[in-house]
Amino acid sequence: MLRRSTSDIRRANRLDVLRRIYAAGSATRQEIARDSELSFATIANVVNDLLGCGVIVEGHFEGSGSGRPRAVLVPNAGRGLLVGVDVAETYVHVALFDLALQVRHASEHPIGPETNQPDDIAAHIGEAIDALLAEFGASKSDVLGVGVSVPGQVAPALGVSVFAPGWDWHDVPLLAILQERIELPVYLDNPLMASTVAELWFGAGREADNVICVTVGTGVGAGIAINGSLYRGTTNAAGEWGHSVVVYDGRSCRCGSRGCVEAYVGAPGVMRTLRELDADSPLLHGDDQDATIAALARAAGDGDPVALEAIRRTAGYLGAGLANLVNILNPEAIVIGSWAGLALGPHLLEELREVVARHALDRPNTAARLHLCDIPGDPVSLGAATFALEGFLDEVLAGASRTKSGRSS
Amino acid sequence: MLRRSTSDIRRANRLDVLRRIYAAGSATRQEIARDSELSFATIANVVNDLLGCGVIVEGHFEGSGSGRPRAVLVPNAGRGLLVGVDVAETYVHVALFDLALQVRHASEHPIGPETNQPDDIAAHIGEAIDALLAEFGASKSDVLGVGVSVPGQVAPALGVSVFAPGWDWHDVPLLAILQERIELPVYLDNPLMASTVAELWFGAGREADNVICVTVGTGVGAGIAINGSLYRGTTNAAGEWGHSVVVYDGRSCRCGSRGCVEAYVGAPGVMRTLRELDADSPLLHGDDQDATIAALARAAGDGDPVALEAIRRTAGYLGAGLANLVNILNPEAIVIGSWAGLALGPHLLEELREVVARHALDRPNTAARLHLCDIPGDPVSLGAATFALEGFLDEVLAGASRTKSGRSS
Numbered sequence: 001m002l003r004r005s006t007s008d009i010r011r012a013n014r015l016d017v018l019r020r021i022y023a024a025g026s027a028t029r030q031e032i033a034r035d036s037e038l039s040f041a042t043i044a045n046v047v048n049d050l051l052g053c054g055v056i057v058e059g060h061f062e063g064s065g066s067g068r069p070r071a072v073l074v075p076n077a078g079r080g081l082l083v084g085v086d087v088a089e090t091y092v093h094v095a096l097f098d099l100a101l102q103v104r105h106a107s108e109h110p111i112g113p114e115t116n117q118p119d120d121i122a123a124h125i126g127e128a129i130d131a132l133l134a135e136f137g138a139s140k141s142d143v144l145g146v147g148v149s150v151p152g153q154v155a156p157a158l159g160v161s162v163f164a165p166g167w168d169w170h171d172v173p174l175l176a177i178l179q180e181r182i183e184l185p186v187y188l189d190n191p192l193m194a195s196t197v198a199e200l201w202f203g204a205g206r207e208a209d210n211v212i213c214v215t216v217g218t219g220v221g222a223g224i225a226i227n228g229s230l231y232r233g234t235t236n237a238a239g240e241w242g243h244s245v246v247v248y249d250g251r252s253c254r255c256g257s258r259g260c261v262e263a264y265v266g267a268p269g270v271m272r273t274l275r276e277l278d279a280d281s282p283l284l285h286g287d288d289q290d291a292t293i294a295a296l297a298r299a300a301g302d303g304d305p306v307a308l309e310a311i312r313r314t315a316g317y318l319g320a321g322l323a324n325l326v327n328i329l330n331p332e333a334i335v336i337g338s339w340a341g342l343a344l345g346p347h348l349l350e351e352l353r354e355v356v357a358r359h360a361l362d363r364p365n366t367a368a369r370l371h372l373c374d375i376p377g378d379p380v381s382l383g384a385a386t387f388a389l390e391g392f393l394d395e396v397l398a399g400a401s402r403t404k405s406g407r408s409s
Numbered sequence: 410m411l412r413r414s415t416s417d418i419r420r421a422n423r424l425d426v427l428r429r430i431y432a433a434g435s436a437t438r439q440e441i442a443r444d445s446e447l448s449f450a451t452i453a454n455v456v457n458d459l460l461g462c463g464v465i466v467e468g469h470f471e472g473s474g475s476g477r478p479r480a481v482l483v484p485n486a487g488r489g490l491l492v493g494v495d496v497a498e499t500y501v502h503v504a505l506f507d508l509a510l511q512v513r514h515a516s517e518h519p520i521g522p523e524t525n526q527p528d529d530i531a532a533h534i535g536e537a538i539d540a541l542l543a544e545f546g547a548s549k550s551d552v553l554g555v556g557v558s559v560p561g562q563v564a565p566a567l568g569v570s571v572f573a574p575g576w577d578w579h580d581v582p583l584l585a586i587l588q589e590r591i592e593l594p595v596y597l598d599n600p601l602m603a604s605t606v607a608e609l610w611f612g613a614g615r616e617a618d619n620v621i622c623v624t625v626g627t628g629v630g631a632g633i634a635i636n637g638s639l640y641r642g643t644t645n646a647a648g649e650w651g652h653s654v655v656v657y658d659g660r661s662c663r664c665g666s667r668g669c670v671e672a673y674v675g676a677p678g679v680m681r682t683l684r685e686l687d688a689d690s691p692l693l694h695g696d697d698q699d700a701t702i703a704a705l706a707r708a709a710g711d712g713d714p715v716a717l718e719a720i721r722r723t724a725g726y727l728g729a730g731l732a733n734l735v736n737i738l739n740p741e742a743i744v745i746g747s748w749a750g751l752a753l754g755p756h757l758l759e760e761l762r763e764v765v766a767r768h769a770l771d772r773p774n775t776a777a778r779l780h781l782c783d784i785p786g787d788p789v790s791l792g793a794a795t796f797a798l799e800g801f802l803d804e805v806l807a808g809a810s811r812t813k814s815g816r817s818s
Contacts (some may be wrong), residue, residue, distance in 0.1 A: 009446050037418050143528050162772055179672035210643050222737065226635055232618050233739025237773040244733035245768055247657040248668075248726065257732070257768045259657075317657065323666070327498065328631065330642025359666045363562050364646040383774055396470055 007398075010046075013038055014393060016228070017046045021056060021073050022101060023206045028062065028070040047073060053396045054079045055099060055389070075100040081138060082392075083146040083184070084385030085125050086191065086378050087103050088339070089166045089218040090289055092121065094128035095381040096136055099144075099389070101202075103377050105132045118161075118172050121150075122181040129182060144392040145185045147384030148178060149194040152220050156189050158388075162230055166218060167255045187391040188382075191215055191338070192239040194383030196223025196230055197334055201386060203375045208332035212325055213373075214241070215380075216318070216341030218289060220262040222325055240264065246321050264317035266312075267293050267340040271341040275308045281306055293340050300347040315348050319355025326360040337373030338380075416807075419455075421449055423802060425637070427453045427701050430465060431510060432615045437471065437479040450637070455573050456482060462805045463488045464508060464798070484509040490547060491801075492555040492593070493794030494534050495600065495787050497748070498575045498627040499698060501530065503537035504790040505545055508553075510611075512786050514541045516792050527570075527581050527632030530559075531590040538591060553801040554594045556793030557587060558603040560628050562646055565796075574626060574663045596793075596800040600624055600747070601648040603792030604637055604782075605632025608744055610795060612784045617741035621734055622782075623650070624789075625700060625727070626751030629671040631734055651675065655730050673726035676749040683719045690715055702749050709756040724757050728764025735769040735777050747789075754781040 016036055020028050022024040029047055033040045050056045050073075057076045061069035077100035095106035107128050111120070133139060145320065152164030159175025160225065178186045196213040204211045205225060213223040220242030224231040231238055240263035242254045252273070263269050267289040274281055283299055283306070285291035293310030299307035322334060338347055349372065357365055373379060425445055430436045442449045454676045459465045459482075466485045470478035486509035495502040498660055503517035516537050520529070536556065542548060561573030568584025587595045605622040614634060622632040627649030633640040640647055644803055651671035652664045659668030661680070672678050676698040681703060692715070693709055694700035708716035731743060745754055758781065766774055784786060 022729075153770065163770065200471055222738075226640060227543065231635060234741045234776045235739060235772055235774065237770065237776070238737065238739040240736035240739075240770055240773065241733075243736045243768075243770055245729040246654055248655055255770060318600065320654040320668075324650075324733070325737075327649035327652045328633075328647065328734075330644060330647040330649075332455055332643045359648065359652075361562065361572065361649055361652055362662060363644055364642065364649065367643045367646070 011394065013042055013395070014046050014049065014227070014391060017043055018050065018055075018389075018393075019201050019205075019228070022075060022201050024290075026059060026072045026074045028032055028072055030070055036116065049397050052394075055393065058068070078103065080144040081136075081142045082144055082385040082388045083129055083132075084194075084381035084383070084388065085128075085146065085148040086194070086380035086384060087125070088149045088191070088380075089116070089120055089151055092124045092128065093378045093381050094125060094132060095378060095385070096129075096132045096138075097382070097385045101382065101385060101389070103382075105136045106381070107132060107376070114315065116167050118169070118174055118177050121174075122177050125178065126181040129184075134208050140322035142185060143184050145388030146178075146182055147187045147189070147193045147194070147381075147386070147388035147391070148174075149189055149277075149380050149384045150174060151191060153240075154188055154190045154193075155236060156187065158380065159188055161188070185388070185391060186394070187387045189236075189387050190221075191219075191380045191383075192221040192223040193218075193230060193232065193236070194380045194387065196239070196383070197226050197386050198375055198379035198383035199223070199337075199373070200225050200228065200230065202382065203373060203379070204333040204335050204369075204371075208369075210329070210331045210333075212329060212331045212334045214322065214334060214336045214341065215268075216265060216336060216344075217338035218267050218340075220266045222337065224329065241325060242320065243392065244324065246317060246324070247388075261321040262318065265314055265321070269317075270296070270310065270314050270340065274306070275311050277309055277313075278306050281356060283307060289340070297343045297347060300344075311344065311347050314344065314352060315351035315355055318348065319352045320359050322352065323356045323359030323365075326356060326364045331362040331368050333369045333371070333374045335371060337375075342372060412784050420771055420799075421638070422451055423455050423458065423806070425450060427459065427464075428610050428614075428637070431484060431610050434516070435468060435481045435483045437481055439479055458806050459802075460621065462802065464802065475774075486511065490545075491553055491794040491797045492538055492541075493535075493603075493787075493790030493792070493797065494555065495556040495603070495789035495793060496530055496557065496559045497527070497533070497600070497720060498560055499791075501533045501537065502559060502787045503534060503541060503548075503791050504787060504794070505538075505541045506791070506794045510791065510794060510798070512613075512791075514545045515786070515790070521679075523651045524800060525576050527578070527586050530583075531586050534587065535590040539594075539771070552593050554596060554797030555587075555591055556596045556598070556603070556790075556797035556800070557583075557790050558598055558600045558793045559583065560600060562649075563599045564645060565596065568595075568597055570597070578771075588787065594797070594800060594804070595794045598645075598793065598796050599630075600626075600628075600789045600792075601630040601632040602639060602641065603789045603796065604746055604797050605648070605792070606634070607784055607788035607792035608746075608782070609634050609637065609639065611791065612782060612788070613742040613744050613780075615756060617778075619738070619740045619742075621738060621740045621743045623675075623734075623745045623750065624747035625744060625745060625753075626672055626747035627676050629675045630713075633738065650730065652732065653730065655726060655733070670726065670730040671765040674723055674730070674770055678726075679705065679723050679749065679753070682722050684713070686718055686722075687715050692716060698749070702752050706752045706756060720753065720756050722759035722806065723753065724764055727757065728761045729768050729816060731761065731779065732765045732768030732774075733772045735765060736740075739773040741776050742780070744776045744780060744782045746784075751781060 058071040153162040222241035247259035253260035562571040631650035656668035662669035
């Protein structure tokens, strides 16, 4: 069996408490104890740590009937800034958050095949952060950390982008490259993990503990939250559902396999379906994924038959893949997000629910709510910012916990 | 967010401690504390409960260097008997266990289409238990509980077999039927959950915390253990990977969907593949799954070209399905079990590993060990017996925990 160290447990408890305060907007220690599996003593310890480094504050006190008033804990918005960066295959989104994880300022830049190498990406992010801070009237010293999500497989502990199929990146030492350019603490992860944490803290996770966060963009994935915690898998590679086979011996996928979900429902896969229906379709805008998906969504809304057929076929493949998740993981909620999923979602959703019901067993299908992501803004940069918050806490509290003895729960 | 009650937490802690003692054969409180996430105080409480109801005993004491000797905790084999029942689609296996979960006696009876109704099954089990107890020289009063695994979807808390596709069972109140016939406490679950717990306690779970237990019999499934605990999903329906689509628009499956893994790699699916290759193959024994799979395994060992091609195709479908699990869940171990999987496994495994490597991403593929189940005997009845042990503890400790206050961790 694997062993988790005391500090791992302490970190997990800290995240659990923090998530509950952020998800609810405010909470008393007693409410956290009622809703979590942690002992009151553990919660009190964690809260003291969080108060000590100023991430949360005690707001007003509320009466508790007979007992003494209870302090309401709230995020300390003014304690500092966090940056969340969503590096997608066609754009870089950079957002400046206060410590209540509210967006204060954000910018987005398109990237293309000629500007997607690690140094380009680092330069983009660095310039965007400088510009945002200048516009906001803040400086780098106000920033507690920068969370960066990059597509593909990431080893956060090593600071390495292990594999980004769209860019043919292999074992890129991205953390070092980013830190040299940005000169702030950087925390690396991928959009699956980031959007799933965003969903846990600010979306479906406020009401469900087993949540799957399906991202449909250029790449496709399914972040998994189990019992209220992000499930990373054994090597931070869980959630690569986009590369699960749904059409045996089907289309070649950029991962090297065939018949993957992504090859059919990622933006390039949908474009291929459209081309197969009508190679001369006016909806096709060459290689421009954004323009083509937007045109397809508009045309579907207008009742264009080719667009509707492309949507129907996409719903078929996507629905079969979602039913696989329903049958394997029996979740409470599946949330569809990312740019292509959200653009096509309103046209897909009804058909999708029917397809899922056709493939999934009744019992797990009945348990699973399927809906579109409704977190405003960019959930990936939000999730990336929570990783920066987590990293900041690890740094400042590492000294504190080294001086304590015993287990935290 | 869902809330787990204090008694749920207490039960989870109890199972965690019990699993560690059984998996290691013996353990001190200190060893459990070192390896688990529980506090020493929680472990001491749980151990006191377990000692109190006699399920474990303090064996010899071992020196601890400078400190005082530490008591070694071991299962109390003689405390009573447990029955584990594996109701499969072609047989009923009934095993009598001591409280160290060692098989003391077992029997197996074939069942066919004319003897697979709930009353037939209950009669089979009842007669087998009576016969085993008589042969062993024990009586019903020695039995602490009977765990029964039945195929398909089960709602343990309701005592209902929700859906068994092979038998067309829908919402059968099986617990009541079994209890009336058996006159002992019965605990109901399905083979996925049972074999996964067996794997956690006595198989791959002794060295890995993220384990997938793939059962390949008439039906096909994939039980999931995450962080050392059985993952049941939201409505005890997790693991229905046998009904995940791997061949879009492929063979009809008995679940009503098309292209499911089970339709290709369950025993009837393999037989269909064999028929497609050679409708007159001498390996085909009509509808007799056991005889046909056994003949196929023998012929593959002898280098028969039709058998080898059937094995190759089966490895193709099964490998694609396993790669999906690797990519989605990034496990440490995948264990293949159940009768058809074990019969064909030695001929499948090499090809299977190649197919998985072709479909799965490198990183999760490297992390996942794929091997055949090596738990001796029938792992499903073993797992079912652990559910009976769990149920017994819930019963006898429910009174004890009601009189205590506070949280257990």
